[in-house]
Amino acid sequence: MYSADYLALFYSALMALAIIVYAVLDGYDLGVGILLPGKNKPAADTMIASIGPFWDANETWLVLAVGLALIAFPTAHSIILQALYLPIAFMLLGLILRGVAFDFRAKAKTRYRETWDRCFKLGSLITAFSQGYMLGLYVMSFEHSLASHLFAALSGVGVIAAYTLIGAAWLIMKCEGEIQNSAIRWCRVSNLIALLGVLAVSVVNPLINTYVQTRWFGTEISLLLLPLPLICMVLFVLQDRVLVKLKHTPNQGCWLPFAITVVIFLLCFFGLLYSFFPYVVPGELTIYKALADPSALTFMLYGVVLVVPAIIGYTLFSYRVFWGKTQDLSYY
Amino acid sequence: MLDTLLLSRIQFAANISFHILFPTITIALAWFLVFFKFRYDRTGEQVWLRAYRFWVKIFALTFALGVVSGITMSFQFGTNWPGFMERIGNIAGPLLGYEVLTAFFMEATFLGIMLFGMKRVSPRLHTFSTLIVAVGTTLSAFWILSLNSWLQTPTGYTLVDGVFYPQSWFEIIFNPSFGYRFSHMLLASGLTASFLVAGISAYRLLKNDHKHAPKLTLKVALSVAALLAPLQMFVGDLHGLNTFEHQPQKVAAMEGVWETEQGAPLLLFAIPDETARTNHFEVAIPNLASLILTHELDGEIKGLNEFKGEHPPVKPVFFGFRIMVGIGVLMILVAAVARYTLWRRSTLPDWQLKILVAMTFSGWIATLAGWYVTEIGRQPFMVNGLVKIEELVTSVPGEHVLLTLVGYLTVYAVLLTAYIKTLFYTARNAVEVEEYQTTPVQGGQYV
Numbered sequence: 001m002y003s004a005d006y007l008a009l010f011y012s013a014l015m016a017l018a019i020i021v022y023a024v025l026d027g028y029d030l031g032v033g034i035l036l037p038g039k040n041k042p043a044a045d046t047m048i049a050s051i052g053p054f055w056d057a058n059e060t061w062l063v064l065a066v067g068l069a070l071i072a073f074p075t076a077h078s079i080i081l082q083a084l085y086l087p088i089a090f091m092l093l094g095l096i097l098r099g100v101a102f103d104f105r106a107k108a109k110t111r112y113r114e115t116w117d118r119c120f121k122l123g124s125l126i127t128a129f130s131q132g133y134m135l136g137l138y139v140m141s142f143e144h145s146l147a148s149h150l151f152a153a154l155s156g157v158g159v160i161a162a163y164t165l166i167g168a169a170w171l172i173m174k175c176e177g178e179i180q181n182s183a184i185r186w187c188r189v190s191n192l193i194a195l196l197g198v199l200a201v202s203v204v205n206p207l208i209n210t211y212v213q214t215r216w217f218g219t220e221i222s223l224l225l226l227p228l229p230l231i232c233m234v235l236f237v238l239q240d241r242v243l244v245k246l247k248h249t250p251n252q253g254c255w256l257p258f259a260i261t262v263v264i265f266l267l268c269f270f271g272l273l274y275s276f277f278p279y280v281v282p283g284e285l286t287i288y289k290a291l292a293d294p295s296a297l298t299f300m301l302y303g304v305v306l307v308v309p310a311i312i313g314y315t316l317f318s319y320r321v322f323w324g325k326t327q328d329l330s331y332y
Numbered sequence: 333m334l335d336t337l338l339l340s341r342i343q344f345a346a347n348i349s350f351h352i353l354f355p356t357i358t359i360a361l362a363w364f365l366v367f368f369k370f371r372y373d374r375t376g377e378q379v380w381l382r383a384y385r386f387w388v389k390i391f392a393l394t395f396a397l398g399v400v401s402g403i404t405m406s407f408q409f410g411t412n413w414p415g416f417m418e419r420i421g422n423i424a425g426p427l428l429g430y431e432v433l434t435a436f437f438m439e440a441t442f443l444g445i446m447l448f449g450m451k452r453v454s455p456r457l458h459t460f461s462t463l464i465v466a467v468g469t470t471l472s473a474f475w476i477l478s479l480n481s482w483l484q485t486p487t488g489y490t491l492v493d494g495v496f497y498p499q500s501w502f503e504i505i506f507n508p509s510f511g512y513r514f515s516h517m518l519l520a521s522g523l524t525a526s527f528l529v530a531g532i533s534a535y536r537l538l539k540n541d542h543k544h545a546p547k548l549t550l551k552v553a554l555s556v557a558a559l560l561a562p563l564q565m566f567v568g569d570l571h572g573l574n575t576f577e578h579q580p581q582k583v584a585a586m587e588g589v590w591e592t593e594q595g596a597p598l599l600l601f602a603i604p605d606e607t608a609r610t611n612h613f614e615v616a617i618p619n620l621a622s623l624i625l626t627h628e629l630d631g632e633i634k635g636l637n638e639f640k641g642e643h644p645p646v647k648p649v650f651f652g653f654r655i656m657v658g659i660g661v662l663m664i665l666v667a668a669v670a671r672y673t674l675w676r677r678s679t680l681p682d683w684q685l686k687i688l689v690a691m692t693f694s695g696w697i698a699t700l701a702g703w704y705v706t707e708i709g710r711q712p713f714m715v716n717g718l719v720k721i722e723e724l725v726t727s728v729p730g731e732h733v734l735l736t737l738v739g740y741l742t743v744y745a746v747l748l749t750a751y752i753k754t755l756f757y758t759a760r761n762a763v764e765v766e767e768y769q770t771t772p773v774q775g776g777q778y779v
Contacts, residue, residue: 052444052448053444053445053447056395056396056440056444057437057440057443060432060436060440063403063406063432064433066407067406067428067429067432070406070409070410070421070425070428071421071425071429072425074418074421077410077417078410078415078418080410081407081411081414082410082414082726082727082728085411085726085736086732086735088407089411089739093739095403096400096404096747099399100747100750103392103396104393104754107389107393293422293498295498296421296422296423296425296497297426299426299501300425300426300429303426303434311438311441314437314441314442315437315441318441318442321445321449321453322444322448322449
């Protein structure tokens, strides 16, 4: 059996990994869903085809993240999930709508197809918005005031922009021709909105939360970390330049926007983690206090150490199988 | 004031009932697909590939419904039953965690290759992916059934201040009822999938589908059903004996036995009355219940009156059990007759095809009835004999639970309708066009 402190760190790191991998992977397929055109059927088919082999596995990272919270920090899990009861229900509705629309659209009668496409788009929007809303409420320590709900709504829009950004970047990488051109346009717009969103959160967060303020401005390490938001801003600008260049030569470095977006995601997520560590319920419960029974977690540890590398391995393998530009989707 | 506990129970029951419909199909359907694909690889006969291609679509749709409803379940532990994880989390957590780690990711990732990768990987690797998906679905059932069995027959733990701590993981995972429940569930899945395959294939034949594939899948499905249905009866009996040993109050409710008696009769029909604590309109076979459960004509069965306040609501358990067994017996008969007819005449008469179409979803009803017996039969406990369900419920206001409950029920009703319609639509579509789009073979690769 390992020491409780060590296990608390290990499981929170693992949970952080699951959350960021989820945000990147399901982020791009939710983004593609949000960008789905209502009318242009061939484009919709290609866009859906680009995420077809992956969306299911992408969503599994959410199950892992929630599962880890439940296993390692059960008290925190129940506080957070009860506080977010309604937004979670909305998110689940969105996920259900999207998940089934994906499969029904390919099999249901053609006249229903546009309806399922609209469901897919709507489901993706609801999911992204409610995730952002939850993030907002979390940052506001689940405070129920008008201001905190407005902030949560703003954060919802921010997450929609972030997912649209990574979704568009994915499409630039995986598609050609008309879709790729549109994706470059979408990417520029969402890049700007996401930039504003990140700025807003970075300013508001330390202002409303003294703990966050001390973390960023009150310690010695914070001097070392302050350049991070700056780097993030530079990346947004760089992204814009790359997109302008891609308009003329769309296939030279078409993977760059996706890579830049992933780095932006990582930086933002790290910022968030650093702001709240070691709290798992902001201002209330630390990872050390919320930890479940160490012997149960030690039993899980063996599985994690053996299985997680395997998961990463076959995930990479599946991306290699479907490498390159998207082809038509067919069930064989 | 709305009752959060009652509404949460209804919501959980609705979610789990909806969810279980889909894994019940996919666990065994995955193995059907492995078989079709394997036969195609061995023989090179196109008909096996067509069978595979038709059923892989239905598999994908069913799987997607299982995934989305499963995600809902994973959140409900926290939103509606926070006490569950706080008190049982040290046991339940790792079991659920191992399911996600060893089964979920594997299924979901290789599903992508299985569905869309046939052009992109070698035939061998594609068959391997199909096999991995099947192993994944089964492994997933392994962990879930292990947890569920533990709640029914807890072993290998210590209890400190109302919180469970693991003592021996081997005893927890392989608890006394696990083997019975796991095999009972796998067989239930086998029967559900084979009656589904038989029903949809029969539907295509009735719609004048003269292609070879539906005949072939009908034959395979009926062979499986004819084999599994009697086997399920046997395993179900063993499972019943195990329940009799560990949860006598559940068996008493299943059998409708109020007073402890020797030589209890088997009730074919009755209406149990919990207020009067007796049965009305009994139709019974003398001594048979005792014979089945104790293997002695005058063996003793403990009555419900010995468990006053600690036994499950009788009616749903009593009727659920009869519905499950009734459908099981019907399955044995139908499978045997149809398989025999097929053996003698190589086709089925229309009336038999119609019966099979009518029984397309019979597996669902039997499985649901069986789950109600086992889950309602565990009431009022969450962990048999140790933790009552009311101790674990959320503090969320009843209004919110009602709101989400209405939302879920609406969505589920729409989805279930769409699912069933799409299944039959896919079958009709296959009659008209589907299978004439044959795939040319180029250098061993499917194009």
